[in-house]
Amino acid sequence: MDPSLLLMLSDLLHLQNHLDPTTSLLSHSHTTSSSSSSLSSSSSAAPLLFFTIASVLSYVSSSLLPHRSTSHSNRTNPTTTTTTTTLSTTTTTDHTLSGFRSLSSRIWSMDSLARDAHWRSSYGLSYPVFASLLDHLKPHFLRSDLPIPPDFALAVVLSRLSHPPSRRSVLASRHSIPPSLLSKTTNMVTRLLATKLYPDFVKIPSGQRLLQVINSFKDLTSLPNVSGAIHGSPVRLSRLPSLNPSEFGDPPSVLLQAIADHRHIFWDVCVKAPGGSDNASHLRDSLLYHRLTSSDILRDSVVTVRGHHVRPYIVGDSSYPLLSCLLTPFSSNSTGTPAQNSFDAALARGRAAVEHAVGLLKGRWRILQNLNVGLNHAPQTIVACCVLHNICQIAGEPEPELFKDPKETVVPPLPTVRPLESEKSFYYFGESLRQAMADDLQERQQRLLSR
Template structure:
């Protein structure tokens, strides 16, 4: 018995010593790995510091007249530009000019996208901070300049710039669509209807539909499908804009030659509106009868109970014995005035994010996501009250690809029954207002 007890004690002691030895070896390996990573980071920092010192010496040796003609941050070394200049010396006007949003909105966006954009450091390199990844992508969306220029400015590779743009656009669509690009609530419908009535004099309307053409490079397949009526290649998107100029629904990724009526029929907006989703639970009253809220559309869309468009004025040219009545002309005037809402919203969108106003050289798999991301960013900036500078619109006016117009829809096969009665009801309203 004594020998068994001694053997058991010896076995326990040896097991403990082996486990302790294994733990010590693992701890030593972890410490050695951490030390290697620390030395790598220290060496990277040392090389970057040497490079910055060398660039500052080169900049200091430039003639004084050249240094005086340029802004100080232009000659700053690229590795030092983001950390020292942007984060510490940028003024509110600089944030608006370069990132098209205020500093508060920028950091709000970074926090919202952090779950998707945060990366871990590796043994070979340090991960880019979320703030720098967002800044790289916003610079691209706002200016549409080449990846090479942004690469030199932020001190990252061209492939990193491309990856930042892709990742941020997908993160915005995945994380923020449910908040900033969602179906309107009952309160949103009422507010938008009041805005259309107070500003444009058009009652019982909550949104207007329009289209956006984004110029692209020639695709490898079916390039003729992307040629629009103006003759250049584009991706066509359908947008629904509220009375406050914010986007409620965006349907992207269609070739530029697609008929807008076909896009509308294949969109979720068509299903939602047809099922009465554009009105509150209790249908509002208009001109003494129950009527759901309506949307406004251009002449290229079909006439529906929930979508009204102008009377074709060309009828009085083709049929001289038939012309528009006074109430119909008044209806067209008020509707055309209210259709300025999507025009102005798209102008502000393209002026703020010029990747949509100039030719976009990204792949066709990225452009639709980029359009959605820019619409969401537009809603974020508008809801946060960020300043919009009127001079940004000058670049859109001088853009190489102006928005083409769509031909009116001549066929009435898509028109809904009793839709003309709804339009006639609005004519009676405007005639009463006029009298």
């Protein structure tokens, strides 16, 4: 067997072990409507199968076909590579079914770099990942009554998600399909992504993967047992909802709550609040909150810090309540003691991971910059984009330019969130735990300076 193929398969198995090494029963939850819902299933081989297909397709295309054809063409015609690239760019303007079919029939004869650059430009991800994603979704497509082929349906939706929002009539005309069919196809594909694929690609870490996340965050922040960072980000709506418009803020938006790890991969997302809501209320209304406070998740790897037993926790800014499972800064303007300010700076480094992840999400799936779907379909569209984001991050797709939301660029000092009566025990323990960790961090930093 080709040594490069063996190396590829070895790297693939390492990637699967990093994503879900224990293959144990994992929990995952998300919300895409006014009422919360959870998805739970046993860990499956689906992610491994996904990346096996993607990697083999990529290997075949880039290591076998392109190299052989390029080697031959270099001996006979030095302009072949240019011709192949030209073929790629000439097909980018034809987004109809006939144009898509014409491109698909020649896809493996194209130079792999030009092919994947074109595919990312048109659909937000490379062709091998597109093909594997199609294999995941095809059984569900075949049970639908869409009058267009599954691969074209997926291409149409990915094209809509990865480009700046346009009017539905313009998008439909671009693909030569009726506007009603465009809406139906978008709704079906995003619903499948947000439900059927969510359990495979958005997973709360546990076991060995949780330890890997904790160790990576410790390298990043110097804080023990950080398992993720939480962030609330508004997703702007293209039009103001007619029902209770004041609840959606100015400009109108819905609120995305996301938790990410050090690799900018989301392990929980929730969309169930209008943009005028605050992060604390959104969290308290989510399934994640109840799973955190009941110790249903993140139960492994308890450590001791100055006599305090510390289970894995997440970090957030001051817009979230201080809890034993969610640590927030002492202040938002560095007015604490030196130990507290050092702790806050370390916490900020952890929070940057999820802020970066959200910037990548909106940079790659640009429909989220000004969402132009009906309000009833907005949550599932956002969650679908989060699933696609994770697929791209895990597959190693090139990261796009970060999107900076103007509403989030300047954040005034945040007031401290008051604990609810039911949270007071979590708050008091979190308060003493935070101070112990700040003192411990300062002591370790002083020891390093004294060496």
